[in-house]
Amino acid sequence: MKLLEYQAKEVLASLGVAIPPGEVARTADEAAAACARLGPVAVKAQVPVGGRGKAGGIKLARTPDDARAAADQIIGMDIKGFKVPLVYCEAALEIEREIYLGFTVDRDARANILMLSAKGGMDIEQVAEESPDSIARLYPNPWRGPLDFELTRLVFEAGLGELGRPLTALIKKLYRAIPDYDALTAEINPVVVTKKGEVIAGDAKLEIDDNAAWRHKDLEQRYGALIEGDPYEVEAKKRSLTYVSLDGDIGIIGNGAGLCMSTLDLVQRAGGKPANFCDIGGGAKAEVVENALAVILMNPKVRGVVINVFGGITRGDEVAKGIITARDNLSMKLPLVVRLSGTNEEEGREILKRDGIEPGVNAWAAAQKIVELTRVGIR
Amino acid sequence: MSILIDGSTRVIVQGITGREGSFHTEQMKELGTKVVGGTSPGKGGTTHAGIPVFNTMADAVKATGANASGIFVPAPFAADAIMEAAAAGITLIVCITEGIPIQEMIRVKDFLRGYPQARLLGANCPGLITPGEAKIGIIPQRITRPGSIGLVSRSGTLTYEVASALSAAGMGQSTIVGIGGDPVLGLTFRDVIEMFEKDPATTQVVLIGEIGGSDEEHAAELLARGTRLKAVAFISGRTAPEGKRMGHAGAIISGNRGTAKSKEEAFRKAGVPVAETTDDIVGLLR
Numbered sequence: 001m002k003l004l005e006y007q008a009k010e011v012l013a014s015l016g017v018a019i020p021p022g023e024v025a026r027t028a029d030e031a032a033a034a035c036a037r038l039g040p041v042a043v044k045a046q047v048p049v050g051g052r053g054k055a056g057g058i059k060l061a062r063t064p065d066d067a068r069a070a071a072d073q074i075i076g077m078d079i080k081g082f083k084v085p086l087v088y089c090e091a092a093l094e095i096e097r098e099i100y101l102g103f104t105v106d107r108d109a110r111a112n113i114l115m116l117s118a119k120g121g122m123d124i125e126q127v128a129e130e131s132p133d134s135i136a137r138l139y140p141n142p143w144r145g146p147l148d149f150e151l152t153r154l155v156f157e158a159g160l161g162e163l164g165r166p167l168t169a170l171i172k173k174l175y176r177a178i179p180d181y182d183a184l185t186a187e188i189n190p191v192v193v194t195k196k197g198e199v200i201a202g203d204a205k206l207e208i209d210d211n212a213a214w215r216h217k218d219l220e221q222r223y224g225a226l227i228e229g230d231p232y233e234v235e236a237k238k239r240s241l242t243y244v245s246l247d248g249d250i251g252i253i254g255n256g257a258g259l260c261m262s263t264l265d266l267v268q269r270a271g272g273k274p275a276n277f278c279d280i281g282g283g284a285k286a287e288v289v290e291n292a293l294a295v296i297l298m299n300p301k302v303r304g305v306v307i308n309v310f311g312g313i314t315r316g317d318e319v320a321k322g323i324i325t326a327r328d329n330l331s332m333k334l335p336l337v338v339r340l341s342g343t344n345e346e347e348g349r350e351i352l353k354r355d356g357i358e359p360g361v362n363a364w365a366a367a368q369k370i371v372e373l374t375r376v377g378i379r
Numbered sequence: 380m381s382i383l384i385d386g387s388t389r390v391i392v393q394g395i396t397g398r399e400g401s402f403h404t405e406q407m408k409e410l411g412t413k414v415v416g417g418t419s420p421g422k423g424g425t426t427h428a429g430i431p432v433f434n435t436m437a438d439a440v441k442a443t444g445a446n447a448s449g450i451f452v453p454a455p456f457a458a459d460a461i462m463e464a465a466a467a468g469i470t471l472i473v474c475i476t477e478g479i480p481i482q483e484m485i486r487v488k489d490f491l492r493g494y495p496q497a498r499l500l501g502a503n504c505p506g507l508i509t510p511g512e513a514k515i516g517i518i519p520q521r522i523t524r525p526g527s528i529g530l531v532s533r534s535g536t537l538t539y540e541v542a543s544a545l546s547a548a549g550m551g552q553s554t555i556v557g558i559g560g561d562p563v564l565g566l567t568f569r570d571v572i573e574m575f576e577k578d579p580a581t582t583q584v585v586l587i588g589e590i591g592g593s594d595e596e597h598a599a600e601l602l603a604r605g606t607r608l609k610a611v612a613f614i615s616g617r618t619a620p621e622g623k624r625m626g627h628a629g630a631i632i633s634g635n636r637g638t639a640k641s642k643e644e645a646f647r648k649a650g651v652p653v654a655e656t657t658d659d660i661v662g663l664l665r
Contacts, residue, residue, distance in 0.1 A: 105481060107592045110488045110563045142486045182482050211454065212480035246620065257560055258534020258589050261616035266656060268618045281477070310536040310543075311519075342539055343519050363540065364658050 001208045002048035006088040007223045008206035011181065016173045017188070018200045022090035031071030032064035034089035041089040043070040047082040050123075050205075055079045060092060093202065094195040099160065100124050101171065102187030102205075103178060106139070112178060114138040114146060114171065116158040120190035121202070134158075145175050166199040167191075181219070182212035232276065232298050239291045241278055248273020250374055251296035251305035253289070255280050255319075259363075263308045266364055272371035275302045280309075289322030294330055304335035304374035308363050309342070316340050316348025324355045335373035339366035380580030381509035381554040382529070382571070383471055383498070388513050389445040391436065391469070392417040393452055393460045395427050399475075400451035403517050404428060407449070410520045412513040415443040436460075436467035447471040449506060449515040457502060458483035462490050465497035472565070473515040474502035484563040491565075499565025505535035505557035518542070518555060526551015528664065529575035529608070531568055532587035533560050533594075537615060540657050541587055548661045553581040560589065568598035576606060583609045583664055587657075588642055590616035595642040603649035611663045612646040613654040614639045 003011065009019045021038055024046075025031035035041045045057030052058060057079050061067035067089060077084045098120035106113040117135040119127050128135055136157035140146035146154075151168040160167060170191065177183035185207040192202040213220055236243030242257070246264075250272045254260035260279045267274050276299055278292040289307075296305055309319050323338060339360040340348045349359040360366040390407065394400040395417025405428060408414050416431050416439045423434030433439035436448070448464045450457055450473065457476035464472045479502050491497055500507060506516010510523035517535075522543040530545070530552050532538040538557050545552060556571050558564060568586055575581045588595035595614065602610055617639035643653045654660045 105485070105562060107562045108597075111485055112482075142482070142489050178482055182480050184481060209480050209482065211478045212482070214455070215480075244620070254536070256534055256536035258532075258538075258587070258615050259536035259540065261589060261619055262534075262537055262540075262657060265615060265618050269656065310539045341543065342522070342536075362658075364656055 001210060001213065001220070001224065003206045003208065003219075003223055004046040004048060004088075005044060005204055006046060008204035009201060011206055011219070012174065012177065012186075012188070012201060012204055015176045015180065017170065018198065019204075020091045020093055020200055020202075022088055024086055025071055025089050026075070026086045028068045028072040028075070031061075031087055031089050032068040035061055035064045035067035038089060038091045040092040041067055042092055043067055043074060044088045044090060045074045045077060045079060045084040046086050046088050047079045047084055049080045049082060052079050057084065061089075093192050093200065095192050095202075096195045096197075097193045098190030098202065099163075099167075099193065100127070100135070100189045101167075101174065101191050102185065102189060103175065103183065104185045104187070109139060111139045112142060114140055114154070114175070116154055116160065116167070116171070118159050124189060140175065145179070146171065163193065163199065170199055177206060181206070181216060182209040183207065184209050232295060235298060236278065236295045239295060241288070241292055241295060242281065243276065243278045243295055245276050245299070246274045248275045249301050249303040250274050250370055251299070251302040252277035253280060253292050253296060253305065253307040255309045255311065259308055259310060263306065263363060263367065266367035267306065267371065270364075270368045270371040272367070272374065275299055286318050286322030286325060289319055290326035290329065293323070293326040293332070297330055297332065297334075302334065304337070304370050306366055306370040307336070307338045307340075308366060309338075309340050311340075311342030311345065316342060316344040316346075317351060320348035320351035323357065324351065327357075335370065337366045337370040337373065339363050380578055381512065382574040382578050382581070383500075383554060383556065384447065384507055384509050384513050384515060386411060386512040387413070388447050388471070389413050389415045389443060390513075390515055391415065391439045391443065391445045391448045392430075393436065393448050393450045393464065395419055395430065395432060395451070396422055397451055397453075401428065403449075403451065404430065406517075406520070407514055410508075410512070410514055412515070415445050436463045436469070440467045440469065445469065447515060448473065450474040450476055450502075452476060454478035454480075458487050461487050461499060461502070465491055465494040468496075470496050471498050471500070471515070473500045473504070473506045474565070475504065475506055475516050476501075477503040479503070479561070481561070481563050484561065488563060500556065501559040501561075501565055503561045504559030504564070505538055507554060507556045509554045510552050516557065518557065522546055523555060524551040526553065527580060527582045528552045529571075529578070529581040529584040530555040530587070531571040531575070531584065532557050533568075533589050534587055534615060537587050537657065541585060541613070541660055544657060544661055545585075550661065550664060553578060562592060567594045569594065569601050572598055572601060572606075572608075575608060581608065583611075585660055585664070586610065586612045588612065588614045590614070590619055590639050590642075591637050593637060596645045599642070599645035599649040599651065602646075602651055609664070610651045611654060611660055612643075612651050613657055613660060614642045617643075
């Protein structure tokens with residue numbers, strides 16, 4: 001789960017990180033009222049993607065009228081596919097300097113990496129490319145976290161020695177997001193040093209591991225519903241399904257990410273355009289298949305569905321039963337092509353045949369078949 | 380010959396009394412795998428499907444002399460199960476469990492540095508099988524046949540797809556290894572290819588990769604340095620939209636590395652042909 005800026009800041013504040021005063025506003029009037037209370041503010045679009053500044057999603061407002069106008073422009077704006085649901089009005093800071101600070105998972109090293117750079121406020125990937133030496137890095141021990149001397153060394157390596165004490169303290173607080181919240185990314189860019197010498201989080205990014213969601217139900221309850229993404233993806237999430245919306249007209253259900261992706265590739269190779277796909281995962285049960293089909297069919301653009309299941313843990317008979325039940329419960333009339341193989345495949349194919357679905361054995365043939373069937377309707 | 384597992388491997392199933400653990404223990408036995416015990420805390424001293432059950436891995440290893448384990452316990456307990464197996468002296472730990480929090484896996488990887496003899500496969504993987512001999516995990520033996528092709532894959536179901544096509548074409552496999560799709564995992568493509576390189580029974584190797592991470596690129600770099608193996612690669616997700624989570628926590632595209640294009644180019648540069656679809660793999664091996 002990627003938190004919005006204000007949510008990430010609330011979480012970081014609970015860990016002791018200093019944040020500027022701010023208020024969430026869902027309407028232009030609320031933004032004006034917030035500005036009246038806070039003084040000059042930055043009106044910031046709340047979307048779970050980077051680059052909102054460049055997209056016009058951040059505006060400075062000196063007066064409540066400015067804030068009203070800014071919020072009016074920003075709320076509802078589309079930033080990289082996300083409709084801005086609300087803005088965060090944050091007291092404007094008097095910036096002396098900006099620093100980059102962030103933790104993320106380094107896949108190659110199979111470890112968390114901590115990065116600190118005096119070149120803050122910019123796109124860190126660009127900094128990494130143009131001047132990799134300006135980023136100091138540390139792989140903290142994952143059991144005990146970073147030690148004081150390691151952080152001192154890091155701070156000096158980044159050329160930020162004069163801010164040693166406040167930065168070391170800040171990094172230790174930010175690090176708590178890893179053990180306390182299963183953060184995969186915890187980033188403050190920029191860390192702002194104000195003219196008064198305060199060290200404060202100018203922005204915040206926090207991504208929590210979905211695999212650990214069961215440990216952080218409180219976060220899900222507080223923030224889960226607020227991120228307004230694709231409505232079908234939201235619905236799929238409620239049903240604990242891995243679902244991705246695309247923009248074609250063929251629905252895809254598969255078990256396992258690899259098989260889903262290769263089915264996606266095959267459908268496109270056959271000349272079709274996938275509308276979406278749903279991964280029913282390893283141990284998919286009948287009810288999961290039904291849930292998946294229901295979500296796939298919610299999208300009115302879907303003209304046909306291909307189901308590609310090769311079972312290891314997933315048993316063919318269960319999948320077949322799920323498909324029949326789902327089709328009947330949902331009164332599905334659209335073309336449905338099912339490719340079923342693996343554990344208990346004979347039983348599964350028997351069940352399908354008995355109920356009028358011809359099972360395929362080959363994924364490529366199934367992909368071509370669904371493309372053919374969905375095209376018939378168009379012409 | 381084979382890599383990692385054969386008919387003499389002595390296996391403990393961690394979580395043997397659970398639904399999946401129980402079902403797949405039967406399957407493993409049916410193939411001829413020496414499943415010598417299982418664990419389920421609190422059920423020590425009983426038997427399950429004729430197999431002795433122990434409370435802890437330490438007890439199980441002491442009593443059975445096991446050298447491998449298969450983990451089927453639920454995700455909240457799986458990271459601990461891996462470490463328990465390593466501490467008990469197990470040398471091949473196969474973790475089937477899906478959904479282990481990444482931070483726990485990072486701690487596990489650090490813990491395993493203290494147990495250099497322990498090799499971890501997975502998590503979130505289908506396990507491995509040496510056709511006709513033994514398996515740990517959930518790869519259906521019916522779709523495999525003994526032979527000389529080493530198959531290594533990040534995806535579970537695609538592994539079955541390819542194994543099935545190879546077997547149907549009369550092309551048997553030495554060992555099939557599913558390394559799993561998580562971003563932080565045990566054995567990598569590179570590790571497994573190094574083992575195949577040293578296995579005289581393996582003459583060809585098939586790699587099934589997917590978008591995300593750079594393990595495929597690392598494997599391509601290794602193959603580029605020269606190999607006696609004839610290799611073929613396939614990458615799934617070439618038409619996947621960028622920045623979308625595709626189910627495996629690992630399949631997220633980041634930067635230039637990690638795209639299907641980058642991986643395919645790396646293999647081509649190493650002289651390894653890249654299959655357009657899984658159906659094309661058989662033809663490329665001939």
